[in-house]
Amino acid sequence: MTGRVTGLIDDFLPALMDPDRPVPQGLQDGQGRPAGRRFNVYRNNVTTSLIAALEQGFPAVAKLLGPQNFTGLARAFLQDNPPQSRLMMHYGAGFAEFLDAIPQLAHLGYLGDVARLELALRRSYHAADATPLDPAALGAIPPDRLPATRFTLAPAVAIIRSPWPLHAIWTYTMIPGSPKPQATPQDVLITRPDFDPETHPLPRGGADFIAALMTGRTLGSAHDAGVAAQSDFDPAPILGLLIAGRAVTGLSSE
Amino acid sequence: MTNAPRQTTTLPTAPGVGYKPQHYSAIIADPRPVAWLEIHAENYMGDGGRPLAQLDHLAARFPISVHGVGLSIGGEGPLDRDHLARLKRLCDRVQPASFSEHLAWSSHDDAFLNDLLPLPYTDATLARVAAHITQVQDTLGRPMLLENPSSYLAFAESTWLEPDFLRELTRRTGCGLLLDVNNVFVSATNLGFDPRGYVDAFPLDAVGEIHLGGHDADHDDHGAPLLIDSHGAAIADPVWALLDDVLARSGPRPVLVEWDNDVPDWPVLADEARRAQQALARLHPALRAAS
Numbered sequence: 001m002t003g004r005v006t007g008l009i010d011d012f013l014p015a016l017m018d019p020d021r022p023v024p025q026g027l028q029d030g031q032g033r034p035a036g037r038r039f040n041v042y043r044n045n046v047t048t049s050l051i052a053a054l055e056q057g058f059p060a061v062a063k064l065l066g067p068q069n070f071t072g073l074a075r076a077f078l079q080d081n082p083p084q085s086r087l088m089m090h091y092g093a094g095f096a097e098f099l100d101a102i103p104q105l106a107h108l109g110y111l112g113d114v115a116r117l118e119l120a121l122r123r124s125y126h127a128a129d130a131t132p133l134d135p136a137a138l139g140a141i142p143p144d145r146l147p148a149t150r151f152t153l154a155p156a157v158a159i160i161r162s163p164w165p166l167h168a169i170w171t172y173t174m175i176p177g178s179p180k181p182q183a184t185p186q187d188v189l190i191t192r193p194d195f196d197p198e199t200h201p202l203p204r205g206g207a208d209f210i211a212a213l214m215t216g217r218t219l220g221s222a223h224d225a226g227v228a229a230q231s232d233f234d235p236a237p238i239l240g241l242l243i244a245g246r247a248v249t250g251l252s253s254e
Numbered sequence: 255m256t257n258a259p260r261q262t263t264t265l266p267t268a269p270g271v272g273y274k275p276q277h278y279s280a281i282i283a284d285p286r287p288v289a290w291l292e293i294h295a296e297n298y299m300g301d302g303g304r305p306l307a308q309l310d311h312l313a314a315r316f317p318i319s320v321h322g323v324g325l326s327i328g329g330e331g332p333l334d335r336d337h338l339a340r341l342k343r344l345c346d347r348v349q350p351a352s353f354s355e356h357l358a359w360s361s362h363d364d365a366f367l368n369d370l371l372p373l374p375y376t377d378a379t380l381a382r383v384a385a386h387i388t389q390v391q392d393t394l395g396r397p398m399l400l401e402n403p404s405s406y407l408a409f410a411e412s413t414w415l416e417p418d419f420l421r422e423l424t425r426r427t428g429c430g431l432l433l434d435v436n437n438v439f440v441s442a443t444n445l446g447f448d449p450r451g452y453v454d455a456f457p458l459d460a461v462g463e464i465h466l467g468g469h470d471a472d473h474d475d476h477g478a479p480l481l482i483d484s485h486g487a488a489i490a491d492p493v494w495a496l497l498d499d500v501l502a503r504s505g506p507r508p509v510l511v512e513w514d515n516d517v518p519d520w521p522v523l524a525d526e527a528r529r530a531q532q533a534l535a536r537l538h539p540a541l542r543a544a545s
Contacts, residue, residue: 009329009330009359009362010362012371013362013365013367016367016371017365026374026409026410026411027407027408027409027410028407028408028409028410029407029408029444029445029446029474029476029478030408030444030445030446030447031446032410033476035406035407035408036474036475037474037475038406038407038444038474038475038480039406039407041406041472041480041482042369042371042372042406045369046367046368046369049368049369050368053368082365082366082367083365083366083367083368084364084365084366085366086296086324086325086326086334086337086360086361086366087296087299087300087324088296088297088368089296089297089299089300091368125300125303125304126300126301126302126303126305127300127301127302127303128301128302129302129303129306129307155301155302156302156303192303195303195304195307196304
């Protein structure tokens, strides 16, 4: 910007994000002495509020890491990834990939997937409302028309795919008394029947089936996608989950 | 003796509180003595879900103050038009009794810092902030209130005193002011000025709303007290005393209790609001005596 009196904000911002940088010139106390640690109030406010936002957004990751490790990682993340949005509900979009890339966390290989699940839960929570389809409308479709039927799913619906027992890890971490995870891969379906997102572990083929529906493929084509992943794939329980989760908002037949 | 406020808000001259979702059921069951609620705009800019559903319920029952914390009105660059559009959408939905933002910056280039950062009080800043306020008011189709910041440091290049700077902004833009009494006390302590002198110089006729909140205590390199505007504690006694001084001069105004961190149970917050109500009630005999 030309004609600007000062480049102060250009100095202020880097010093704010990096505690090793000197306090910018021209900042003082009420008596004209250099501001010194007064500047740290802003540093602390920014860092503390962003760490708190990450902790609130990724409670299972925070639990799995413990407070000290989480705070250290969150601090490292936010220094290179200040929010790009003014809406803190969106903060942390790259946190899962950041965790994936840290060699010291290799022994917690599932951590990134847990972060992806938590981000998806947060997005589901804030997703647009949608009126679910009356289940009777689905029952009214003649059986011979079913394969050519397409579904519209609610904006709050998501699937997270994982080679880890993701659903079990998440529930074991977040819900007291949940069983210990077994070593089986789990894809997770998120639905939001009312205002609270729900998680459901999917059998093999389930995520392929739902992903096909989400991209507008017909029920028959989605069924094929499920069978390609698991030869005896049965779509009925998955459709049951979607209907119970008020996830189906529209139908169309060719 | 009091000056009539400019019509920048239709909030009742009664206590309000900063709304926290964990208080929803308690507020619905019995909001007394709280007469209105303030929300942080950015928390209600999702596409749907519970936050907006609750807000619709509350807006049907209470006057709402929409308080923005992310617009960066003091920022060096242009205002974020997408964000302005979101504010407009929210105001259209809620039809709030008041819209307010801060004399601060919080974003620069692509980064959003999630804090209210300070500005030098210069002619250049004044012109820029005035242009931004005008843009906000034109976009929203309503006057806004601008809040005085809490300060931890000063800028060597400042040529305006804060009350004069704010007065000049109201004169140039027609905006109202949100006087945060805790911020006055925090800034006065931190920068070594007299809070009552600040209030004397403040354009009280432009004040459409008053904020109260808690602060924490620290100290600077020289051992001087450094108060932090934490919104995480009860309102301090000297801040209550300063509120009495302000109200005695300004006349009744909508008074908000803010508690954003370590949020207490509803009865604790309602008690703080009750104390604000008592401060407002004390005004009436004074007003009668003065007329």
